[in-house]
Amino acid sequence: MSDADDFMTRYLNNITSQYESSRFKPEYEPAEPETTKVTCRDGVELTVDIFRPATPGPYPTIVVRCPYPQQVELWKLHGEHLNRRGYAMVCEWCRGTYTSGGTWEPNVNERNDGADLLAWCEHQDWIDVIGLWGTSYLSLTCWTVADITTPKVASICANHYGTDRFASAYQKGSFRCDVLTAWAMQNAGYPVDADYMKSALHLPQMSVDEDMWGGRLDWYRDWISHPKDADAYWDEGFWGLLKSIPSKVKVPMFIHEGWFDHHLGSALTGYAALNEQVKEHSWLRIGCWNHYFLNPLEGLEPKHLDAAEVPAALEWFDLTLKRKQTPMRQVEYYEIGSDSWHVADSWPLPSAGADEVRLYLKSGELTDEAPQAASAAEYDYDPANPVMTRGGEALLTTMDEIGARIQPEPGWRDDVITFESEPLDHDLHIQGAISVDLYVSSSAPDTAFTAKLMCVDPDGTARNYRTSITTIGLDTPDAAPYKPGEIRRVSIDMWGICWMVPAGSRIRCDISSSDFPQYSVHTNHAGLWSEQTGTQVAHQTIHMGGATPSAIVLPVRG
Template sequence: MNAPVPVRANERVAGWDGTPLALDVQLPEPGAWPVPTVVTRTPYGRSGHLAEGAGWRRRGFAYVVQDVRGRYDSDGTWQPYHNERGDGAALADWILKQPWSDGRLVAYGGSYAGHTAWALAAERPKAVRAVVSMGPSMALGRTKFERSGILRLAEHAAWWVERADGRTSRDGLTALLFRECPELLDHLPVMDLADRLGARLPGWARVIENGPDHRAEGPDTSELAHLPAAALHIGGWYDLLVDEALEHFHHAGSALPRRPSRALVIGPWGHDLGYAPGTRIGDREHGPQGRLDLGALQVDWLRRVLGGTGRGASETTVFTVGADRWRTGASWPPPSTEAVWHAHPDGTLAPQAASADGDVRFRYDPADPHPSRAPGVDRAPLAARRDAVRFTSTALEAPMTVAGNPVVVLNADSSAVSTDWIVRWNEITADGRRLELAHGSLETRHGRDAGPYTIGLTPLDITLPAGSRLQLELTGSDFPRLARSLNTGADRYRGTALAVAEQTVRTGPLDGTRLILPVATTEEPTP
């Protein structure tokens, strides 16, 4: 007798309203049935998960991957972040009726598929025993905008050009467009950019119109806190969604009397996490110790939580950049103490406050915005630009480990009706490289805001060696990563007129501009 084929490709299962949705199933030998099922729902084409599915099958899991509504072989029209809860629930109900299902589901996915995983867990909390969430992209408002509310212009353009408003992805179109038209994103108004981006993109402007507070389908903080599924949260320090991974780790299951098992893994990775071929991000090399076998880690964790061992446990595996070692424990960030570094009018950054008040000024011209650099790339070529102020420390006498979210207290004013403040904490290495460690942003308006302003920076875990210097850098733009302020008070997405702003940063002994660092007080990270 011939052995049964382990793959069932191009199955069709009805979504919540009867729309046929395409999926592939990979199954272990029938003698092993019933088994738990790993479920991925993706807008990026289920064929990209064939090898992954085979890996799960060989390890004793069923694997189901589905094209979301309106993508690739699934019928209907794709509206990003819509229909995923209902369609995920319909798929779960179908799986639970199959003879190979033991009734236990693992919601699994990264980026947009991270959203569909959490949507599935929220809809079928009794069946979803575990979530594996990798750099989850939870909503357009949360992914396309900074926490400050400023549009991530380059990310929105790149993703929409290649992914949205179509049944299939247009891989490589972004690189082609910007190679041929490198100043494409300079165009104003921003709302009209869709007409210049090389694809028909009717949904481009709607994202901007809806803004950062647009309600999403995914579970909100309260619903997340009541989910009973165990959860493995994976992120990368260079991923713009690392905040999401950390937020989910801290909130998921937190309102339950007995919190479910949870684990956190954060590595020296971008949005492709530990699956990238190299160990370098920009001009920072993390070495082979920055690699993890994420597949083996996921299987081991799932077997433990599905088997009932370590129930309720919390475990973290976090890479400390600079030390290039993994810190393990039950929580993150580790215990820390605040170290305050004060800006001085002579451009220095020091643990002592300035003895007298002083102002430092720069001009921000949106016609020549301060440019962005890719994550990890040396910023030294921008050091000569005068549209920034920089406060730099002397060389550290001993290593310093910072773990958590730095904060900048900014005492500043602008001649503009409205303007942006881009705050960046850099390391100046002993060999002269200027590497961004963390950043934040803020929009201010005359008559509406009053400083000093508290700006939270992106999280990190890093050991700075003796000889490095700390630098606090303030600019008026980070373009094209962020849509620039026009300085006129007009809507930055609809306006075209520009105004030059005179920006003033205040230093002083009482309420001057300062950088607050969470300096870890625990032992060195575990090798």
């Protein structure tokens, strides 16, 4: 059995367990599934699998749209379990995938095709009310029609996707290759047998499709050609449309996210953009899990993690489809460290960042007070020998490294500089987006700096809880070109988190210049990263104390 088959078997078993452990027990028998075709406005026919209970309808109906043929058995399983709980399910296979007609091109056809499916559903007398449901790309297909829903659509449950594609693609100039390079290979529209790691390292990245994958993918070239948030590409066409949708949504939404999901930042942007009337009737739930709703905390088994997508969705659809009630605003979030769930009235939390703790970098230490004397830490960064990812949030394909992983001891590499605090004398509740403000210089005309923030247990075990990266050239997009040797202040911005660091623990921060494959490897050359054809070694300096007070900025609960 391949690793992919083994994962899918375990995933299917997990889904079954979630249905069986939910409070919603089987009451109906499923009928035999049916397959039909729905004709789109341009004449292309898409395959639709229909799952209904054996008892007469009409039924509350879950509608999903999927581009992944490897999930055929998954949606058969969902269909059977939903039927047994009184729901029908419609699963349409996206254009150019599985047995659907047309040509596959990611994203751009989902709005019209989704609208055509909903129009078809309106004319099916066995459909009572509709709930849209999906995770990852299937959540994207929900978002693309969220502002043009038809009368039968009562609610949407969108897991692990958002409406700001740039936030899921880049971090201050560095491409999230473990998400998008890998996804492009898996969803090219034709088989790609090339090695993923070699593909992600290929120079120039702009031609990796033709050089290694067997064909040109213009949509992938578009992604890797626009590393700036201000690039018009992200505000025009499909991505511009997607950004505009949340403010126009009219039905209640349940946005379900995880602290270690690579779409977290984008999803929270989507929630924030919902109009207030819709927010009054929507749910936001943020838990401690990864993109696959799995426990991301290596060596830890919190009792209250509750990383289960199915029971939460069933609660939502029972309320909005079966009981046909209007939900009231609900914000739930999990605090890592205290293993506790909390309820709030809004998001972002009013208390997030109410106070601020600064920990200053000083010769291997993190101190409460800024050092008066200036000092520096130096290392050489060689792109040919990048630091390999060990734990992180922006991961999809390198599954074993997603989340908070146990870290190597300080000093494990010469190009990873560690700073560590004294043991905390009280619990520290971090609530909001952490940043690491560094004063740096480099021998290169452009380069990258990474930060990994960790909790060190009293026994010395260290786990990462937030990581990020910046590039000198794009840390401040409108800054003047960097001159080698110049000291410049950069901010390594991290996604928000709710995290309690317990008393007796230490905070550790590792600084380096690469974190591959979570982020693309910086070549130490200036210019568009995807057009670089070679690399060079850079001598890096972190400046501390005096007029260059490098520090970690922790937003804490007031």
